[in-house]
Amino acid sequence: MEKIRVSFNLNNEDVTIETFPNKRVVDMLREDFGCTSVKEGCGEGECGACTVIRNGEPVTSCTMLAGQVAGDRIVTLEGLSKNGELDILQKTFMEAGAVQCGFCTPGMILSAKALLMKNPHPTREEIRRALSGNLCRCTGYTKIIKAVEMAIEE
Amino acid sequence: MKEFSFFSPGTLDEALSLLSQHKDSVSVIAGGTDIVLELNERAHTAQAVVDISKIKDLRYVKVVDGVVRIGALSTFTDLENDPYIRDHVKSLYSACYYVGSPQIRNLGTIGGNVANASVAGDTPTALISLDATVVLRSAAGKREMKITDFYSGAGKTQLEKDELLTEIYFDAPTENMATAYTKLGKRKALVIVVIGLAVLLERDCNNICSKAQVVIGAVARYPKRLPSIEHYLVGKPITKETFEGCRDMFSQIVYDMIPTRASVGYKKESVKGVANKTFNSILKDFSLSGGEE
Known part of the structure; x- marks a missing residue:
């Protein structure tokens, strides 16, 4: 199979890779770029664990082929912290106790981040809808919503 | 996933020419939320995959002379955020609003929802109630038909392998x-x-x-x-x-x-x-x- 060349921006850095066209974005990010915050849960676009921010919008990277991100701006959890300083959402998720097993957390934070980038003061209902594509089987969501609300306040 | 060659045309003409070259074994993906899963589960074994998501010209909502025209690559999010659709075509707005999840609505397109003809598609039901027409293009030309004629049974459509569904249009609902x-x-x-x-x-x-x-x-x-x-x-x-x-x-x-x-x-x-x-x-x-x- 012939490889394809894909150029895109990953966490504020322009990157180019030669990869097989039948690779999904989730696999490319984990295997070729070491972005292991991107988790594969269901592999069907249902659970949101593989969420990344693409051109400002959250998307499921398990339903995308590598070649589809050509020219796009992709942000993973690795791209949120700056010079070792955690993003405000990462801090409030810890403070609120919004993390238990942690598997859903990267996708959860990225969905919240994409919301706050567009709408810095969302209502609780808007937060709930923005996170409705991210499943968490531990927390019951209350503390996750609280963490997002704490980040809004700061 | 099986092996395939991947094409990502930037224009409609380029896409149509790729489809006519590879029509014997080709899968078209736009958002990919259905087809990538089928490829991954090996249900689909096309030798060529044509990703049409980069064709910017097919992503629009416009109202011209009392007709609402929607480009096939408009995502559910695009339609939900479109002020005209929200205020004047509530059935389609609601159908898009409740699709999947935010992530899926950011990827999935109305053209894909119509062309994939899932039994459980949301927008086809709304579009049939609007008596919508679909526009199909191929390198050889263009044809149009009512969406009800487009569907010929469960999961089956009139779409040929070298054709793309490029637009959906319907009469703009009046004030009455x-x-x-x-x-x-x-x-x-x-x-x-x-x-x-x-x-x-x-x-x-x-x-x-x-x-x-x-x-x-x-x-x-x-x-x-x-x-x-x-x-x-x-x-x-x-x-x-x-x-x-x-x-x-x-x-x-x-x-x-x-x-x-x-x-x-x-x-x-x-x-x-x-x-x-x-x-x-x-x-x-x-x-x-x-x-x-």
Whole structure:
């Protein structure tokens, strides 16, 4: 199979890779770029664990082929912290106790981040809808919503 | 995933020429939310995959001369955020609003939803109630047909392997019309539709129903117009009483469609609530629009 060349921006850095066209974005990010915050849960676009921010919008990277991100701006959890300083959402998720097993957390934070980038003061209902594509089987969501609300306040 | 060659054309002409070259074994992906899964599960084994998501010209919503034209690559999010669709085509707005999850709505396209012809698609039900037309293009030319003719059975469409669905259009609803779509599912997000009901009603200056287009989705193998309900509504005043008068008809229709299906007991009862919700939305829209009392 012939490889394809894909150029895109990953966490504020322009990157180019030669990869097989039948690779999904989730696999490319984990295997070729070491972005292991991107988790594969269901592999069907249902659970949101593989969420990344693409051109400002959250998307499921398990339903995308590598070649589809050509020219796009992709942000993973690795791209949120700056010079070792955690993003405000990462801090409030810890403070609120919004993390238990942690598997859903990267996708959860990225969905919240994409919301706050567009709408810095969302209502609780808007937060709930923005996170409705991210499943968490531990927390019951209350503390996750609280963490997002704490980040809004700061 | 099986091996394939991957193409990502930037223009429609380029895409159509790739399709005609590879028509013997090709998969088209736009959002990819259905097809990438099929490729991954090896249900699809196309030798060529053509990703049309980079064709910017196919992503638009415009209203020209009383016709709403939607580019096939408009995502559910695009449509939900479009002020015209939100304010004037509530059935389509609601159908898009409740698709999957934010992530899926950011990727999935209306063209893909129509072309993939899933039994549980949300937008086809709304588009049939709007009497929409689909535009199909190939390197050889262009053809148009009503969306009802486009569907030829469960999962089957008139789309040829070298054709792309490029546009969906329908007459813009007038001020005397109201539309609504109700999705019944097991929860609010990430839900496969159990019943989808889309309605377009037109009234005359005496508040008498002059046109009714009613479509039920996810019950039969593909969304169906309900002529008996439409016939009942036309000529009657648009009131709660009129709507209540056809609730039992909905039950009977659902029963007749799927008499032996295990879900029939649930669906024939719940369809009454779905109809109620849909017609309430229509009533609300008519009084809000400041028309005849």
